[in-house]
Amino acid sequence: MDFTPVLDMESKEPLYQQLYLQMSRAIATGTISAGERLPSIRQLAKSSGVGKITVEAAYQQLLAEGYITSRERSGFFAAELDVWAEGTEHRTKPRRVEIPQKKERKLPNTRYNFHGSVVDTGAFPYREWRTCMLEAMERHAEDFAFYGDNQGEWEFRVELADYLRRARTLHCEPEQILIGTGLQQALSFMCLLLADRHRVVAVEEPGYADARVVFSHHGYEVVPIPLEDDGLSIESLERSGATVVYTTPAHQYPHGMVMPVAKRQRLLQWAGKVRGVIIENDYDGEFRYNVKPTPSLQGMDRDGTVVYIGNFSKAFSPALRLDLRCVWTIRCSLQSCWSATSLLSRPIRPRSPGICSEPCSCLCKRDIGKSMYGK
Numbered sequence: 001m002d003f004t005p006v007l008d009m010e011s012k013e014p015l016y017q018q019l020y021l022q023m024s025r026a027i028a029t030g031t032i033s034a035g036e037r038l039p040s041i042r043q044l045a046k047s048s049g050v051g052k053i054t055v056e057a058a059y060q061q062l063l064a065e066g067y068i069t070s071r072e073r074s075g076f077f078a079a080e081l082d083v084w085a086e087g088t089e090h091r092t093k094p095r096r097v098e099i100p101q102k103k104e105r106k107l108p109n110t111r112y113n114f115h116g117s118v119v120d121t122g123a124f125p126y127r128e129w130r131t132c133m134l135e136a137m138e139r140h141a142e143d144f145a146f147y148g149d150n151q152g153e154w155e156f157r158v159e160l161a162d163y164l165r166r167a168r169t170l171h172c173e174p175e176q177i178l179i180g181t182g183l184q185q186a187l188s189f190m191c192l193l194l195a196d197r198h199r200v201v202a203v204e205e206p207g208y209a210d211a212r213v214v215f216s217h218h219g220y221e222v223v224p225i226p227l228e229d230d231g232l233s234i235e236s237l238e239r240s241g242a243t244v245v246y247t248t249p250a251h252q253y254p255h256g257m258v259m260p261v262a263k264r265q266r267l268l269q270w271a272g273k274v275r276g277v278i279i280e281n282d283y284d285g286e287f288r289y290n291v292k293p294t295p296s297l298q299g300m301d302r303d304g305t306v307v308y309i310g311n312f313s314k315a316f317s318p319a320l321r322l323d324l325r326c327v328w329t330i331r332c333s334l335q336s337c338w339s340a341t342s343l344l345s346r347p348i349r350p351r352s353p354g355i356c357s358e359p360c361s362c363l364c365k366r367d368i369g370k371s372m373y374g375k
């Protein structure tokens, strides 16, 4: 074989790595022809002035990546590859890009920061939070070694269901709760679930732009519904042709008005009439200055048309992304199927074998859609 590696004994790069790189390149570019026999470990160690272990490590790496094959008692051979023209491998080299320095995030020197998403750092219970974190790690260390519950930890959901019933008047059981990482993830999930039967989504205008973007990205037609003094216009909604509406009844974003009971009833009636779905975003819903927080729309729903999405971004911290509680009144068993927190990034592992082994959208549509629509 007409190939002599040139190894730099002074380099910081390990010798086996240099050898592996030079040989893989030689094979890939055809300098070492396909099927050609390579020198034995002993021969190559001797000719290149390195130890046998070095050559062995390089050969192991080449074997693992498929550049060479080994035949018992015959030695090592260059694999059959589509040969790259010399130099093409450089195309795959990453280009150096200038990474801008992280900007110092300096809050302007103001007494009150009215940014809509900021929480009061002075009110955050850092000490208690740290104590809880440490305690959790000490008492449940083994839980950190594996994936958690697909829907979110059971004990957490039990507490949350209790809180949501008391504080937000929801009808909800822990089985109906799904913990995730934020509104957009929740909406993306909704988009996957609803795609079979719904094409047009109505959104409040003005409203939270990021929500609208999610619907558009999923290919839905998005229809803006103007606001009246007491929330979205039901007449416009009725005319819109939408069968899904996204709304913020407890605290309209950005205007802050509360949807009164009569309008909520009309909204629920609309959903019943068009066999529609109401997505209730309760962001900020816990906060009122002078009165008790207004109840959730989901709590008034008797027909299972409302999907409630809330989060801890305002009551706790937006940075933790401990963020979503998505509650289905719609008759469904979520339990059997999905990984909540990483819903959109990895395939579902069905709990009970045989339900479905396909990725999430199919599984969810089939399983949850069935229970949603009773088919």
Ligand SMILES: Cc1ncc(COP(=O)(O)O)c(C=O)c1O
Residues within 6 Å of the ligand: 116, 117, 181, 182, 183, 184, 208, 248, 253, 281, 283, 311, 313, 318, 323
């Ligand atoms: C109406 C509304 N919903 C949701 C969010 C953010 O939700 P999350 O923290 O779950 O991403 C915001 C953030 O400003 C918001 O204004």
